Amino acid sequence: MPPNKSHKHVTCQNCLARKDSLFCSMTGDDLDTIESNKSCSYFKKDQPLFIEGSLPRGVFCINDGKVKIYSRGEEGKEQIIHVATSGEIVGFRAMFSGEPYSVAANTLEESNICFISKSDFLNLVDTNSTLRNGILKELSKELADRASFIKNMAQKSVRERLAASLLLLDDIYSEDYINLSREDLANFVGTATETLIRLLKDFKDEGFVKTHVRKIEVLDKEGLIQLAGS
Amino acid sequence: MPPNKSHKHVTCQNCLARKDSLFCSMTGDDLDTIESNKSCSYFKKDQPLFIEGSLPRGVFCINDGKVKIYSRGEEGKEQIIHVATSGEIVGFRAMFSGEPYSVAANTLEESNICFISKSDFLNLVDTNSTLRNGILKELSKELADRASFIKNMAQKSVRERLAASLLLLDDIYSEDYINLSREDLANFVGTATETLIRLLKDFKDEGFVKTHVRKIEVLDKEGLIQLAGS
DNA sequence: CGAGCGATTGAAAAGACTCAACCACCGTGG
DNA sequence: CCACGGTGGTTGAGTCTTTTCAATCGCTCG
Numbered sequence: 001m002p003p004n005k006s007h008k009h010v011t012c013q014n015c016l017a018r019k020d021s022l023f024c025s026m027t028g029d030d031l032d033t034i035e036s037n038k039s040c041s042y043f044k045k046d047q048p049l050f051i052e053g054s055l056p057r058g059v060f061c062i063n064d065g066k067v068k069i070y071s072r073g074e075e076g077k078e079q080i081i082h083v084a085t086s087g088e089i090v091g092f093r094a095m096f097s098g099e100p101y102s103v104a105a106n107t108l109e110e111s112n113i114c115f116i117s118k119s120d121f122l123n124l125v126d127t128n129s130t131l132r133n134g135i136l137k138e139l140s141k142e143l144a145d146r147a148s149f150i151k152n153m154a155q156k157s158v159r160e161r162l163a164a165s166l167l168l169l170d171d172i173y174s175e176d177y178i179n180l181s182r183e184d185l186a187n188f189v190g191t192a193t194e195t196l197i198r199l200l201k202d203f204k205d206e207g208f209v210k211t212h213v214r215k216i217e218v219l220d221k222e223g224l225i226q227l228a229g230s
Numbered sequence: 231m232p233p234n235k236s237h238k239h240v241t242c243q244n245c246l247a248r249k250d251s252l253f254c255s256m257t258g259d260d261l262d263t264i265e266s267n268k269s270c271s272y273f274k275k276d277q278p279l280f281i282e283g284s285l286p287r288g289v290f291c292i293n294d295g296k297v298k299i300y301s302r303g304e305e306g307k308e309q310i311i312h313v314a315t316s317g318e319i320v321g322f323r324a325m326f327s328g329e330p331y332s333v334a335a336n337t338l339e340e341s342n343i344c345f346i347s348k349s350d351f352l353n354l355v356d357t358n359s360t361l362r363n364g365i366l367k368e369l370s371k372e373l374a375d376r377a378s379f380i381k382n383m384a385q386k387s388v389r390e391r392l393a394a395s396l397l398l399l400d401d402i403y404s405e406d407y408i409n410l411s412r413e414d415l416a417n418f419v420g421t422a423t424e425t426l427i428r429l430l431k432d433f434k435d436e437g438f439v440k441t442h443v444r445k446i447e448v449l450d451k452e453g454l455i456q457l458a459g460s
Numbered sequence: 461c462g463a464g465c466g467a468t469t470g471a472a473a474a475g476a477c478t479c480a481a482c483c484a485c486c487g488t489g490g
Numbered sequence: 491c492c493a494c495g496g497t498g499g500t501t502g503a504g505t506c507t508t509t510t511c512a513a514t515c516g517c518t519c520g
Binding site: 071073074077079081093094095096097098099102103126129132133135136137139140141142143144146147148149150151153154155156190191229230 | 301303304307309311323324325326327328329332333356359362363365366367369370371372373374376377378379380381383384385386420421459460
């Protein structure tokens with residue numbers, strides 16, 4: 001299979017991902033400023049955008065591709081916190097905290113991603129109140145998401161969490177099949193790879209999903225919703 | 231034992247908790263504005279500040295006391311996300327998201343808590359950039375905290391989580407002993423009450439903690455740090 | 461064609477949960 | 491003043507989910 005993506009410069013003005021992003025309302029001058037200061041890169045699969053503990057120098061804007069946000073536990077096991085896709089801006093929390101990254105980010109597939117420097121970004125936030133409000137809103141929503149993530153981890157069985165995760169990923173991979181290694185999927189659900197494989201097999205047997213080699217097709221959303229519980 | 235707290239009006243200008251809070255840098259006019267518009271209430275133990283799913287009308291500023299932030303799972307089991315103490319402002323996340331509360335908040339002990347209306351608060355955030363930056367920073371930090379919370383839930387044993395939780399709570403209860411019901415503590419650690427009690431007994435036997443009826447005294451921080459792992 | 465990694469399976473062990481019973485403390489009311 | 495009831499805390503036993511470790515399989519890339 002040939003790569004279906006390659007390096008290309010995307011202008012903010014024409015960026016298709018922008019309409020889904022925090023920058024959706026951005027216009028004229030602000031857009032020009034970003035456009036002329038940003039850089040645009042092609043990433044191969046599984047390349048780091050940033051690593052845990054390093055100092056943030058700017059934010060990453062996903063034009064096309066998928067990125068996992070994760071943190072490593074003691075024995076190096078990753079916990080995936082979030083899978084970001086086109087239109088999402090990655091790494092802006094660390095812009096405000098003044099601290100090193102508390103998480104790491106790697107591409108999950110070939111991706112085109114733009115970079116906006118810290119100073120450009122912060123300037124924009126300071127002067128553009130619409131953007132600012134969007135960011136406050138986004139931060140708040142993520143906070144709520146994570147609260148529910150914590151609750152699910154604490155109270156749900158692995159089977160329930162897998163169902164919920166598949167639903168979530170099915171949305172993120174919208175028109176495609178879910179395309180994650182078993183290990184990444186296990187690290188998202190928060191379980192051992194072997195356990196994940198066994199449960200996935202159960203789900204196949206029960207007709208909820210179908211696998212295409214490593215890709216996963218969701219067949220019965222309703223069923224999964226039932227399984228996932230609240 | 232008589233109640234050690236009672237209703238009293240605390241002025242923002244004299245509020246001892248303010249120096250630790252997001253409002254620490256607030257001065258003159260802004261402080262006067264809050265002072266004249268806020269209301270100040272005494273809460274008994276285990277009273278709700280707000281419940282999951284209701285619409286936010288403002289923020290709560292803890293002058294004195296402790297508040298648990300939690301969310302309920304399917305069978306009604308609480309997962310405690312955070313224990314807030316004097317100086318913390320509770321409920322401001324929902325101010326920005328435009329959505330109902332995703333969590334609930336109840337007092338854990340008698341508390342004096344002030345209330346600032348949504349419009350007053352948002353006005354302040356809009357006009358006071360220091361406060362605004364403080365809030366962005368705070369939201370970012372909480373996001374990082376929750377990422378690590380998720381990782382701990384997913385990868386650590388209950389024993390390790392208990393050690394970590396006791397350390398955290400020991401800080402929050404600074405000069406006092408940790409004072410939570412066994413059930414609340416279990417709901418913070420994310421385990422069954424019985425399991426929590428058994429592990430707490432182990433910790434006692436191993437000399438890490440000492441219990442005073444329901445209160446918990448941490449004896450060996452270093453030991454707990456070892457136990458808790460990273 | 462072989463190496464190597466990701467995926468899969470099996471068996472055993474461990475950790476945590478559930479259920480049920482019991483205890484201890486506290487406030488109430490007789 | 492004491493018996494009572496209730497709530498929160500504690501213990502025990504058994505079960506079940508999930509993990510761990512080890513081995514095998516199978517595909518893909520060089």
